[in-house]
Amino acid sequence: MKMIHELIEEVKDEVIGWRRYLHKYPELSFQEEKTAQFVYETLQTFGDLEIIRPTKTSVMARLIGQQPGKVIVLRADMDALPIEEENDFDFVSQSSGVMHACGHDGHTAMLLGAAKILTQVKDQIKGEVRFLFQHAEELPPGGAQELVAAGVLDGVDMIIGTHLMSTLPFGKIGLSYGPMMAGADTFRISVVGKGGHASQPELTIDPIAIGTQIVTNLQHIVSRYCDAQETLVISVTQFHAGSAINVIPSNVRIGGSVRSFNPNLREKIPTYIERIVKGITEAHGATYEYDYQFGYAPTINDEEVTKLLDEAVCEVFGEKSREYIKPIMGSEDFSAYQKVVPGSYIFIGARNGENGIIHPHHHPKFDIDEQALQFGVKLFVHGTLKILN
Structure with a gap:
């Protein structure tokens, strides 16, 4: 043998x-x-x-x-x-x-x-x-x-x-x-504002200005919402807005990826993200749509x-x-x-x-x-x- x-x-x-x-x-x-x-x-x-x-x-x-x-x-x-x-x-x-x-x-x-x-x-x-x-x-x-x-x-x-x-x-x-x-999860956010001419921003609800604040504040989840010894990544990978250089668009689409190990922390991330999105959009008179998908554990x-x-x-x-x-x-x-x-x-x-x-x-x-x-x-x-x- x-x-x-x-x-x-x-x-x-x-x-x-x-x-x-x-x-x-x-x-x-x-x-x-x-x-x-x-x-x-x-x-x-x-x-x-x-x-x-x-x-x-x-x-x-x-x-x-x-x-x-x-x-x-x-x-x-x-x-x-x-x-x-x-x-x-x-x-x-x-x-x-x-x-x-x-x-x-x-x-x-x-x-x-x-x-x-x-x-x-x-x-x-x-x-x-x-x-x-x-x-x-x-x-x-x-x-x-x-x-x-x-x-x-x-x-x-x-x-x-x-x-x-x-x-x-x-x-x-x-x-x-x-x-x-x-674990790998994804999120999609749509910020709905009011478009208009670039020369008259006071007549608009600028979703780009609002969207950039959302992107910036999402980073606070990692640095301020969770234990410093936890491993968490939140990456904004998509930001789509506008089609003309002299037009403020009416909406912005944001997408990203979330990576984590701790199951308990993973369950909290969707709420953390929506809290930020809701607060910023309400503060500026905009509305939003939000979708969070849990992917591979x-x-x-x-x-x-x-x-x-x-x-x-x-x-x-x-x-x-x-x-x-x-x-x-x-x-x-x-x-x-x-x-x-x-x-x-x-x-x-x-x-x-x-x-x-x-x-x-x-x-x-x-x-x-x-x-x-x-x-x-x-x-x-x-x-x-x-x-x-």
């Missing part, structure tokens, strides 16, 4: 090939029909898997071990982004305006590699492994909550997810106990699951590869699974400055060091066997 390290080495080129194929043919969120079909057909070649399609553009395969035990889910996302790729390698995107600019092609390939290997060592598995290929991570409300509703976590004890990171050098694996990624890693993975990382890669990282303000719908079962989300270093792999996620020249794919496969395989056995 072949050893696990031999199986991992054997699948290396295949994993890279899968990643390159997926990179060449990306699909946007909720449109991953060909991607899902490719994953489905590839899984069929492994044997011993019960494969289902929980939603139109997702796939889940179940590997049931020969002995009873826990049930663990390994998750990969599959969707691409609406970005025109600017790379020039052989497997550049063939879909105009669509690109795998966040590493999801690599995530899918790594999980396929892990599924192939674990299927071959089925006799060593106590319990059940579910390989979950998720659609639509990039576009709220996201695919994770759809899959939870479809029952993919029924009977599950824990879930593991990974992300290839361009901010972390190849050879490093990033772990975090507790908060890992922030914070990704908070379970202590016990993370500890087991921490041990697996040290055993397989050595302590020098492990890196404890600070929580980041990006967001992930992996949090939808963590609301239901304990889970841990891990970063795999994919940056290589010597090879020019330096561009951030969502950049038109984003790429990964493909050596990192083997790290992901190893982590999935050894982490699974450690937890289940």
Whole structure:
């Protein structure tokens, strides 16, 4: 019987090939029909898997071990982004305006590699492994909550997810106990005033002057409304007003993003924002419309699951590869699974400055060091066997 390290080495080129194929043919969120079909057909070649399609553009395969035990889910996302790729390698995107600019092609390939290997060592598995290929991570409300509703976590004890990171050098694996990624919410504000000629502002209710006061005062929420030790970001990212240089418009549209970790603080932010908007608009005789949308919740890693993975990382890669990282303000719908079962989300270093792999996620020249794919496969395989056995 072949050893696990031999199986991992054997699948290396295949994993890279899968990643390159997926990179060449990306699909946007909720449109991953060909991607899902490719994953489905590839899984069929492994044997011993019960494969289902929980939603139109997702796939889940179940590997049931020969002995009873826990049930663990390994998750990969599959969707691409609406970005025109600017790379020039052989497997550049063939879909105009669509690109795998966040590493999801690599995530899918790594999980396929892990599924192939674990299927071959089925006799060593106590319990059940579910390989979950998720659609639509990039576009709220996201695919994770759809899959939870479809029952993919029924009977599950824990879930593991990974992300290839361009901010972390190849050879490093990033772990975090507790908060890992922030919750991400959005707001939209419309200030309704009274337009008029720029030469007669006294006859108007100037929504631009009012809107700029709102933007300025929103920053007081972070600096004066909450504990200085809390992590909170409120960014105004849109301000639309006017169409002519000599006209004061009748309304202004403001939009922005809120990032936080503390669930209690997160619930208060909509009220804080509206209090400021209401006070300023009333003071100047204007009215307003306000919409606040809660997006992905914070990704908070379970202590016990993370500890087991921490041990697996040290055993397989050595302590020098492990890196404890600070929580980041990006967001992930992996949090939808963590609301239901304990889970841990891990970063795999994919940056290589010597090879020019330096561009951030969502950049038109984003790429990964493909050596990192083997790290992901190893982590999935050894982490699974450690937890289940």
